[in-house]
Structures are given as structure tokens and as C-alpha cells.
Amino acid sequence: MATTTAHLAPPPVGVPSARRPGRRPSGVLAALWVGSLAVLAFWWLGTSPLVGSTPGGAAMSLGELAGLLGSFLVCAQLLLIARVPWFERSVGLDRLVSWHRSLGTTVVLLIVTHVVLMVLGGAWLDGTSVWAEVPGVLATQPYLWPAVIGTALFVAFGLSSARLARQNLSYEVWFTVHLTSYVAVFLTFFHQIAGGTHFVSNPFARLAWITLYAGTAAAILTWRVALPLLDHGRHRLRVTRVVPEARGLASVWLEGADLQRLGARGGQYFLVRFLTRGHLVTAHPYSLSMVPTDDSLRFTIGALGDHSSAVAQVRAGTRVLVEGPFGRFTAERATSRKVLLVAGGAGIGPIRALAEELLRRGHEIVVIHRAHTADGLALAGEFTPSPWLRYLAVPGRRAELRHDPLSAPYLRRAVPDIAERDVFVCGPDAMMTTVTRSARALGVPAGAVHREELG
Numbered sequence: 001m002a003t004t005t006a007h008l009a010p011p012p013v014g015v016p017s018a019r020r021p022g023r024r025p026s027g028v029l030a031a032l033w034v035g036s037l038a039v040l041a042f043w044w045l046g047t048s049p050l051v052g053s054t055p056g057g058a059a060m061s062l063g064e065l066a067g068l069l070g071s072f073l074v075c076a077q078l079l080l081i082a083r084v085p086w087f088e089r090s091v092g093l094d095r096l097v098s099w100h101r102s103l104g105t106t107v108v109l110l111i112v113t114h115v116v117l118m119v120l121g122g123a124w125l126d127g128t129s130v131w132a133e134v135p136g137v138l139a140t141q142p143y144l145w146p147a148v149i150g151t152a153l154f155v156a157f158g159l160s161s162a163r164l165a166r167q168n169l170s171y172e173v174w175f176t177v178h179l180t181s182y183v184a185v186f187l188t189f190f191h192q193i194a195g196g197t198h199f200v201s202n203p204f205a206r207l208a209w210i211t212l213y214a215g216t217a218a219a220i221l222t223w224r225v226a227l228p229l230l231d232h233g234r235h236r237l238r239v240t241r242v243v244p245e246a247r248g249l250a251s252v253w254l255e256g257a258d259l260q261r262l263g264a265r266g267g268q269y270f271l272v273r274f275l276t277r278g279h280l281v282t283a284h285p286y287s288l289s290m291v292p293t294d295d296s297l298r299f300t301i302g303a304l305g306d307h308s309s310a311v312a313q314v315r316a317g318t319r320v321l322v323e324g325p326f327g328r329f330t331a332e333r334a335t336s337r338k339v340l341l342v343a344g345g346a347g348i349g350p351i352r353a354l355a356e357e358l359l360r361r362g363h364e365i366v367v368i369h370r371a372h373t374a375d376g377l378a379l380a381g382e383f384t385p386s387p388w389l390r391y392l393a394v395p396g397r398r399a400e401l402r403h404d405p406l407s408a409p410y411l412r413r414a415v416p417d418i419a420e421r422d423v424f425v426c427g428p429d430a431m432m433t434t435v436t437r438s439a440r441a442l443g444v445p446a447g448a449v450h451r452e453e454l455g
Contacts, residue, residue, distance in 0.1 A: 302346025344427025
């Protein structure tokens with residue numbers, strides 16, 4: 001049974017000193033480039049040199065290239081967030097999501113380019129206007145209607161993901177619109193096989209393209225649907241209590257079975273879905289605030305939005321579905337036996353769990369805990385001072401303190417040997433930027449500064 005307190009234990013005796021972990025190069029970006037070049041080669045080898053002899057033929061051929069690249073990249077985009085373990089272990093889910101977002105813009109632009117060039121090229125070849133070309137093509141090629149609907153959905157999805165739209169849409173509305181991208185992929189796929197110049201007369205190309213889409217769908221269904229549901233049945237997670245920790249922060253304790261099989265480490269996070277009204281539609285990322293035991297997990301959550309603010313009202317007994325663990329903000333990243341941990345706001349959760357993991361591995365740590373006020377220092381009582389742990393609480397706004405306690409001069413005063421330490425920081429963006437800049441100015445190598453984005 002979970003309890004409402006958890007204290008950091010001293011490290012075991014005889015723990016070997018930390019070693020610099022080897023860096024494993026990522027093959028994700030390489031796979032994206034190789035795949036894109038393969039599509040380019042496929043288009044080039046399957047295009048007759050005579051196609052470029054007329055402006056209309058050249059436009060349609062380039063439109064086909066844009067469509068092929070857009071179709072390949074939309075599969076890549078979906079695979080990046082399909083929770084494929086190899087991808088996540090290679091670069092981390094945060095970077096995969098960032099790449100997914102960047103590819104989304106590219107995909108929408110390629111699809112729009114494909115449509116425009118195909119219409120213009122067809123109009124030039126047919127000697128008609130653009131406005132006459134569109135209804136004429138739709139009348140003679142009815143399989144294009146689903147593609148038109150799919151393209152409209154892609155454009156709507158792209159517009160909803162723009163920065164201005166995101167600022168004015170709730171997460172739930174944006175997420176619902178986001179789901180239409182799956183429908184758009186489904187609707188636009190069939191016209192490629194039915195009418196694509198490179199597929200109509202090439203059964204091997206058609207089979208390869210179907211395999212690409214089928215494999216993408218299989219990956220999504222496996223790692224985003226089937227396996228989480230199997231884990232839910234195996235672990236049977238439920239809320240045991242919600243404990244207020246500080247102003248705007250609460251800990252949610254979960255109880256389940258055989259949780260060690262999750263393989264979670266301090267500093268990682270899960271996508272958490274509370275199976276109750278108001279939380280069913282979406283899963284949100286929450287970091288562990290203690291190393292899991294075989295029957296309990298704990299998340300310390302800051303009220304940073306509608307969903308996280310409502311977590312404090314979740315009732316005991318509520319069933320919970322989790323995906324993960326994710327993230328590389330872990331003790332394995334440490335390159336030195338000495339470590340500095342800096343937390344701000346809700347960042348204390350992953351920092352607390354990471355401190356526990358580091359102590360177990362034999363590291364000597366200093367924790368700097370920033371908060372606007374003293375009553376915002378959540379979990380402070382769990383950092384029991386010892387020869388291996390020094391805890392520094394730094395409450396107060398900079399205007400009140402009349403200095404920034406995380407600037408280089410004050411950080412050097414608080415941690416004189418900072419240049420010999422790894423620095424892990426989690427909190428608001430501005431705070432992490434300040435700590436990173438200060439640590440680098442004080443001689444900490446770039447590879448020894450590790451950040452966890454709360455967003």
C-alpha cells in the first residue's frame with residue numbers, strides 16, 4: 001500500500017564510481033534521409049524523360065514527386081509518435097515529438113504543392129482553365145473524391161497546429177482535430193494505388209507502398225493500443241489517494257500489481273489517462289516523483305493547465321491507464337560521481353525521483369530547489385541531509401531577493417565545485433535557460449548539462 005511520505009535512502013556501501021556512458025548514434029534521422037532518397041530514386045527511375053518536354057508534363061511530374069514524398073513522410077511522421085521502443089530509446093520521446101511537429105509542416109506543404117501542380121499541369125495539358133480542370137477530373141476519376149476530403153482534413157489539421165491556433169484552442173479540441181490526420185491518411189491512400197503513375201503498371205511498387213502503410217498502421221495499433229491495454233489488464237492501476245504537497249502541487253499515488261515489469265527509472269515520465277469523466281479523452285505526460293516499487297507509483301503534478309489542475313479532484317479508486325515509461329532524464333546520463341540537481345515548480349517531481357536513483361547508484365548530490373514562496377517547496381521534507389545529499393531551498397521572487405540565485409556568481413557560491421558535476425535541471429523554460437547558461441559559464445561541459453522539458 002502506498003504511503004504519503006517517502007524519504008531518500010543513503011547509497012549502498014561499495015558502489016563503484018560512475019563511468020562515462022558510451023554514446024550510441026541515432027539511426028532515426030538516417031532512416032528518414034535514406035527513405036526520402038529512396039522515394040526520390042523511385043520517382044526518377046519511373047519517370048519517362050519525355051514527361052519534361054512540356055510545361056504541363058513537367059508540372060504534373062513534380063507534383064507526383066511532391067505527393068510521393070508527402071506520403072512517405074506522413075508515414076514517418078506517424079511512426080515517430082507510434083511509441084516504437086527502438087525510436088524512443090534512440091533519441092527520446094521529446095525529440096521524436098519535436099521532429100513529428102516539424103514534419104507535420106513539411107507534409108502539409110508537400111500535399112498542397114502536389115495538388116496545385118497536378119491541377120496546373122492537367123490544365124496546361126488539356127488546354128483548359130484551372131476552374132474547368134478540377135470538376136472535369138473529378139467527374140472522370142471518382143476515386144479522387146476521398147483524396148479531396150483527406151486533403152481538406154490535412155489542411156485543417158495543419159492550421160489547427162499553427163502557433164496562433166494552439167494558443168486559442170484547448171488541448172482537448174486540438175487533440176480531436178489532430179485525430180483527423182488518421183482519417184486523412186486513410187482517405188488519401190487509395191488514390192495513390194488506383195491512379196498513381198508509378199503504381200498502376202508496377203505491382204512490386206504497389207506492394208511496397210501497401211507494405212509501408214500497413215506496417216505503419218500495425219506499429220500504431222501495437223504500441224499505442226494493444227500493448228497499453230494489455231499492460232492495463234496486467235497491472236490494474238488505480239488511484240489510492242491524492243495528497244496536496246504545496247501551493248498548486250499535488251501527489252497522486254497509484255497502486256497496482258507487478259509494477260517492476262514497467263522498467264521505470266527515476267526522472268522518467270508516463271502518459272497518464274485517468275478513466276473518469278473529464279479525463280477519458282486524452283492522456284497527459286506526468287513525471288514520476290519517486291522510483292516505483294512493485295506495487296506503487298507516485299506522480300507529483302503541478303496545476304499548469306485545465307487537465308493538471310483537475311487532477312487534484314480525482315477520487316480514490318479511479319482506474320488509470322498509463323503508457324511508458326518515456327524519457328532519458330535518468331541517472332544513466334550522469335558522467336561524474338558528483339551531481340547537481342536544480343528544480344523549479346513542478347520540476348521537483350522528476351528531480352526527487354532522479355535524486356533517489358542517483359543515491360542508489362552511489363552519487364554525491366546537491367539539490368537546489370527554487371520556488372516563488374516557501375509554501376511552494378513541495379517534497380522538501382523528503383530530502384534528508386546526509387554526507388551524500390545536500391539540499392538547498394531557495395524561495396522568493398527575484399525582485400524580492402534583488403538577485404537571481406541561479407546566475408553564475410550565486411551558483412558558484414552555492415556549489416563551488418560545480419565544474420566537476422553533472423547538472424540536471426527541470427522547471428520553467430526561463431529557469432532552465434538560466435541554469436544552463438550559468439553552468440556553461442562556470443565550466444560545466446555541454447554534454448554534462450541535462451534538461452527535462454515540462455511542456
